[in-house]
Amino acid sequence: MPSHQKILWKVCCIAAIIVSILGFTPLAIPNNIFQPKLLGMPYPLWVSMLLSFLLVFLTFLGTKVHPGKNNPEEE
């Protein structure tokens, strides 16, 4: 497996951890605050949606650089 692919996989993992932690900070879910709105949606909703989509996108990127992508055990 090329070393740059390993690095990219690690970057994906670190990014997923950062996004996960970010989700529980007041930046994403401030207490009793719902402004600014986006498309009418309150702040905690659209930010947590954005972070959720980001995690799914990171999963997609992760599968492209995963160490097991070219696993010889594949039939």
Added chain:
Amino acid sequence: MIPILIVISIIYLGLLVTFSLVTRQKEKDTATYLLAGSKIGSVLGIFTFAATLFSTFTLIGMPDFFRTHGVGSWMFLAFSDAAMVFAIISVGYYLRKKAKREDFKGLSGLIVQCYKNKFAGYIVFAGAFIFLVPYVAIQIRGIAIFLNATFPGAMPIWGWATAMVVLMLTYSEIGGLKAIIYSDMLQGLLLLIVIWIIGYNCLTYFGNMNNLFVKIEEVNKGLLSVPGPKGLFTPQFLIASFIAIMMIPFTQPHVVTRIIIMKNYKSLFRMAIGVGVFAMIIIFPTLLIGMYGAVNHPEASTADFISNVLITEQTDFIAAFTVIGLIAAAISTSDSQIFAMGGELRSLLEGEDSKMLQITRIAIVFFAVTILIFSLLTSDQLVLLARTSFAGTALMAPMIFVGIFATKKLNMALPVFTLVCMLAFIGSLMGLIPNSYIGIRLDLILMFSLTAFALVNYHFFSEKLAAPEQVISEAK
């Protein structure tokens, strides 16, 4: 509605019978009957995984959760599910690798292989049984109560519950896991279509998203932020739920099985992405339904709210589909969980395969009857009981992770400590011990204690495996 419902029911039952007959095999063995031949492609994988994961909990529980506790419910479930799919490609990959090496029959059996001790497997089996039975039971009860309220006088609650258990037992006993997977595909699609039609109707009522949230602001401003009007979504609650939900694919046997039986790694990866997308598109309409309920049925009981939104306020055609969708949602999760408990038992049994499989099939009936009895006695707190189930099985995660990744000889200290923690958690649920200490939730304390214990025990108290040369010389 009744004539339409009868027609749809006949079509639905006909499809289930077809799946059972198509997947039926005269010569049954563990690999084909319990593990569906382990050659599941990505599309089937997405639907079976999603239908197993998103059950009555999603169709009934989540709209009610949004209605009662507000937009923080997205963080509670959708964000945790998104993290879970990343965990599937990262940890699931190694779980699969380990399972392939150890001739996987079930999670309990895999743990026996990892710890070289049967007691470790018994702990996993007991944990799965204790924490999954109430979860399955509440789903059957939830739908039985709903059907009883929608069709008063047709059948008592126990009659509806028994009919559902008999239905799922029939097709799963005949066709095995393959029949369950095909029915999951049908049920997953049905769930998705029904929930989107109702969600769209709810949005149409307001005109657009902006109007919807303006109305919510007038009715109950607390729903627009965390911790929500009842203060449920504290950071501790959200973090504990996040960990519990993220651990589902590695600690709940029916989900573990779905990772292992994928055709190859590529299918597993595609399935993970698909489940992530499915989670987002199925949770979003529950937000719309919940917000609609917050405006129009703020004080109604859960049963009344669900009955009004899903049935009374829909056209006859949609209402009939919803009834079938709800039944499908309940049985698609329940059958997988009951079947997986059978699989767990099989993985602990040793002996001639056909005989052991026979015992397993009898045990599946026993598990189903246990769940049926429990469903007649349990409470109605669907989402919170489901969360308790996730938290309970998540306590096994450190023990399972050490088993998957270990390159050393493992001792029994961690399984024993896991058992102690599970007993403490059950004690807190029964009110025997407090559920928080110095302001910290007990489930969080237990999860972190287990993680710390696992790391210390593995790094300082586990022996290195003997080198191959040493083993040969010892054998001589």
